Amino acid sequence: MTTAPMTTGTTETLSVVVEREIPFAPEKIWRALTQPHLIEAWLMKNDFSPAVDHRFQLRGDWGSVDCRVLVVEPNRSLSYTWDAMGLESVVTWTLTPQGAGTLLRMEQAGFRPDQQQAYQGAKFGWQKFFASLEQIVAKE
């Protein structure tokens, strides 16, 4: 198993890539990526359906993510929009058979650097941000 985090930044967009060799067949991983009760077990509560243009929500303790299915290629590729707290991006899963297992790649892309502020402000709130700031300063 390898984990290869990569981040690339340009002036226009940012992306996050996580890639891992997983010792299971693509078909099994595909089920975990596309069946709502399985998605809930590893990601978040949801009303996902593997149909292009289907709109769904992922709901976590901290809020929800609005999504729309863009690409469904069973056992190969799944892509959906991921809009959370003012931040619009696209999550793309790619499954590539590798030996007895699968190379699973997740790329989340499309953030503009200027969206980061909105995201951060909404996610943590200024209060939390400044509370941790005070703790750091207090340690000096």
Added chain:
Amino acid sequence: MTATHDILFRTLADPTRRALFERLCRDGEQTVANLTAQAGISQPAVSKHLGLLKQAGLVRDRPQGRQTHYSAQLNALAPLIDWTSQMTGFWQSKFDDLEDLLRRMDQ
């Protein structure tokens, strides 16, 4: 901690400066007079705090007539916010959960 971080932390550690900065973030550009009206301190004190916020790059001033308008510069916070590494951490932890699930699943 880098020098940039240090200046940002020190500048925002003060509750009055933080309140001024938050107000500008929330309400947009404001005159010193407007800010003073709600700050509960004198105008010279507000100006002094705004000067320190400006030195840290957190606000920008724009003179207009006899008034100076201040606005928040959110980009100044960018060094504190490494968004991509946060998201990478999120997904790595989700990959862990996914693998745990796959091990528990039939077939």
